[in-house]
Amino acid sequence: MTRMAIAPLVCALSFTGALLYSQGVSSTAATPKSSEGAVFTFQSNFWINLHHFLRGESRRRSLGTPLEQPLSVLTMEERGVWERALDAYTGLTKRSLIFDDSLVRIDNTLATSSDAIAIQTQAIDPKIVEALNRAAPVYRAHRWEEDRRDNERWIAANGPLIRQHATELKQAVAKVFQAVPPDAPILVDLARDTGPTLAYTTDGPPGTAGHTVIAPQQNLDPDVALDTIFHEVSHTMDDQITRLVDSEATRQGVTVSPDLWHALTLYTTGVIVKRELRGPLDHRPYRPDDNRVRMFASNDWPRLLAALEKYWKPYLDGSVPLKTALHDLVREVAAGVRQPA
Numbered sequence: 001m002t003r004m005a006i007a008p009l010v011c012a013l014s015f016t017g018a019l020l021y022s023q024g025v026s027s028t029a030a031t032p033k034s035s036e037g038a039v040f041t042f043q044s045n046f047w048i049n050l051h052h053f054l055r056g057e058s059r060r061r062s063l064g065t066p067l068e069q070p071l072s073v074l075t076m077e078e079r080g081v082w083e084r085a086l087d088a089y090t091g092l093t094k095r096s097l098i099f100d101d102s103l104v105r106i107d108n109t110l111a112t113s114s115d116a117i118a119i120q121t122q123a124i125d126p127k128i129v130e131a132l133n134r135a136a137p138v139y140r141a142h143r144w145e146e147d148r149r150d151n152e153r154w155i156a157a158n159g160p161l162i163r164q165h166a167t168e169l170k171q172a173v174a175k176v177f178q179a180v181p182p183d184a185p186i187l188v189d190l191a192r193d194t195g196p197t198l199a200y201t202t203d204g205p206p207g208t209a210g211h212t213v214i215a216p217q218q219n220l221d222p223d224v225a226l227d228t229i230f231h232e233v234s235h236t237m238d239d240q241i242t243r244l245v246d247s248e249a250t251r252q253g254v255t256v257s258p259d260l261w262h263a264l265t266l267y268t269t270g271v272i273v274k275r276e277l278r279g280p281l282d283h284r285p286y287r288p289d290d291n292r293v294r295m296f297a298s299n300d301w302p303r304l305l306a307a308l309e310k311y312w313k314p315y316l317d318g319s320v321p322l323k324t325a326l327h328d329l330v331r332e333v334a335a336g337v338r339q340p341a
Contacts, residue, residue: 038185039166039233041208042159044151047110047119048189050132050139052213053147056193058089069143078138088131097213098200107213108205111189151190154216158225165276169230172272176315178322179240182209186236188229189213198228201235209236223277227288230273234265241265248326254334263304264312264329266292271316307332 057067071079097103102125109123118133174181186201187208194200194215204211212232219225234241242261249256257263274286296305307329315325 037167039170040162040188040229041185042155042188042190043111044148044155044190045111045113046115046144047113047132048107048213049144049147049151049191050136051106051110052191052193053139053143054085054089054131054135055092056195058086059093061086062090062093073142074138078141081134082138085131085135088127092128097195098202104202107189107202108211111187111211112205147192150192150216154190154219154225158222158229161222161226161277162229165226165230169272169276170233172276173234173269174237176268176272177237177241177244179237181233182236184209186210186212186232188232190216192217194218198224199232201232221287223287224291226277227270227273231266231269234269244326245330248330249334252327252330252334254330256330256334257304259299259301260304260333263296263301263308266295267305267308267312268316271313304333
């Protein structure tokens with residue numbers, strides 16, 4: 001599965017610090033389970049949160065920006081332990097949460113670890129395991145309860161609508177791209193530090209369709225929260241969507257932006273989610289619309305957005321077939337750049 005992120009753009013039950021929600025079914029974090037047909041399995045996992053928080057704090061320290069965990073409130077012993085953990089994470093701050101295999105492996109290993117006093121695994125660099133185990137008591141004492149409550153509040157606030165619309169939206173996204181949606185659920189971890197993204201999705205642990213990490217603090221607006229999480233469904237079909245775009249470019253003998261497929265999924269899921277959540281007579285402002293425009297602008301995608309509005313939107317409205325929309329979209333964004341013979 002191609003790994004990609006959203007750019008800057010849940011009945012709850014706690015089991016020893018890990019909260020899961022699977023379309024109404026809860027379980028332990030050590031063995032994520034979901035009810036049959038569930039699209040998402042949500043959890044608030046201690047180790048995932050600690051890992052992301054340490055990486056975020058280490059990056060903030062390297063940039064000279066304020067830390068979210070003030071060192072001044074820690075005891076001398078805690079401060080020494082915490083700063084050594086941040087030192088251990090220095091190298092990880094320079095790696096991509098999405099594309100670096102070692103960080104994906106850490107995520108997937110920790111996501112299936114129970115909230116024990118310490119973790120024991122050979123799947124992660126021993127230096128990182130030691131840093132996590134040493135920092136864990138400090139995090140439990142000063143941060144975890146606040147982060148856990150934020151995670152639980154987000155799941156409780158957004159769960160009912162996610163449960164209500166998940167299956168229909170997954171099928172709708174798949175239908176637009178003539179793709180086959182996954183049967184397995186997406187494992188979703190709530191964690192405050194997801195880098196510059198609202199959420200991101202990578203390959204997941206065995207038995208899952210993917211692994212999403214979403215920041216509740218950056219997705220407080222209900223519209224943004226649902227728009228974000230339902231966009232992640234499209235990333236479980238990345239390979240099929242990119243093949244669709246690449247095949248059309250090959251047919252036309254042109255080269256298109258490598259960002260086209262992601263702009264296409266962002267635009268498409270935004271339209272689908274808005275239609276599912278809002279009726280045709282609901283004219284209230286939909287904040288993800290503004291976020292998406294700003295994101296397209298910040299990524300230097302204004303031409304892609306204009307082409308999507310002109311050629312792809314009619315397909316989403318049902319007025320032209322997929323073949324026509326895809327042909328015209330690719331022709332427009334290729335700008336006449338031909339592939340070498």
